[in-house]
Amino acid sequence: MHEKINERVDVITIYRKIGAISMPYKLRWNGRDHIIKALGYHHKVKEGKTIIHIFSCSSDTLAFRLRFNSDTLSWILEEVLDGASS
């Protein structure tokens, strides 16, 4: 199942010097905290001059698509997936 969310969420990020990667570490959505265990893919999208970072990441049970606007420094949870057929 996957669900489009498109809501602003609280996110804590972490920077790892090995690999020079910045990535979400924890996000709070619907009153629950989700620890990010793996970053599946990170890519950038240009919306005009603004660079948007898309983080496709997962906790133990769910996968998230998070959108970071480098202009406004805001995080949006775009989508949540659990890997089951909808």
Added chain:
Amino acid sequence: MELHLNNNRPHLMHVDLNSCFATLTQQAFPPLRDKPLVIAAYAQPNGCIVAPSICAKKFGIKTGMTVREGRLLCPYIIVRTPDPDLYRDAHMRFRKIFMDYSNDVTPKSIDEAILDFSEMMSTNLDLVRIGHEIKKRIRSEIGEYVSCNVGIGTNMFLAKLAASLNKPDGLDIIEAHNLFDVYNHVSLLDLSGINTRFQARLNMAGIYTPMDFFNAPREKLQKVVFKSIIGSRWYEKLRGYEADEKNYATKSIGQQYAMRIGTADPREIGRIMMKLTEKMGRRLRRQHYTSRGIHVWCMYRDYSFWHRGRTSESEMYTTPELYRRAMLILNQQPEKKIITKIGVATYDLAPYLSDQLTLFEESFTKERLVADACDQVNDRYGEFTIVPGNMIDMDDVVLDRIAFGGVKELEDLYASETVSTKY
């Protein structure tokens, strides 16, 4: 005169990502891995499947089926719509890896490329080792779930055939000494460029296997089977000689749209045509072309098809110029039936010379300067920030998609990368 096998050392490498769209989606979202997943144009029963995952293929699900047909084969398939930005980003990363090994990299589509090592063949180059290294780098730099097939051969045809021998994640080389062995283990339809229509033609000429095809004389292929120079090219390709052109110049730029529900409403069709011509015009201007020809086609609900193309003396550059011409052609339809698919392409391209003087300098120049200014605003603030009036509220219509098997879109992608680095 009979042509012998090409005994040269193979110098071409074909790299093909396995189930590219589906694999990249599974790379991004681990809970989807090792599950039957399909990427479909629309997540609805009639949506066309554009990429099944490796697991979905095991259920018999193929590209071109509808989601409904896929669900009949596997009721619990996961359906997702395409993510063009993800695929384009991955393509740019593959390309960067390939460019580290050869200066001559030709993309064949968003998930395939040809690496030419002919300039380095005087050195002791080990292409098998390079192939393994590329596979390793793709896993470490793009994602551990992403795999590719590598094929090595003396021409593009054999390199592609080699890449298809052991899917997924294979690496094969076809040389003169194992060529017949390969031909004996594949069918005509396994050869790139042979579809069911060509297979029927070959069968009619008594050719049923790749070995029959190989043994057919050049004259027979040229005069009886293909009835053109293509037959002669096949004769050379099957023997390991290069007969295909590597680069195809852009000859046309087009856009198309498949409607979820067909329409015959001229106002709605006009709005869709405006969006198509705006997207086409953006690509035309980004690649610094003008055009003289417009081709419009429609597929109707009753599966009938209509198309018409017209070339004119004056050049087109701005979206209104393209739109006016396209609508003039569209209004020549003999019947106003319900349209389910519509497409427009512009051709007869020429480089845009912005400083060229014309007899009608004032009006033309102003329109073109406005078009360039609008493009700059859209480059800076995002696509469709400024749009023609009849495109308002069309955000969810004519979505961004990746063209199948085409390289034209990639030229556009590279052009947009060049533009964006200017900021």
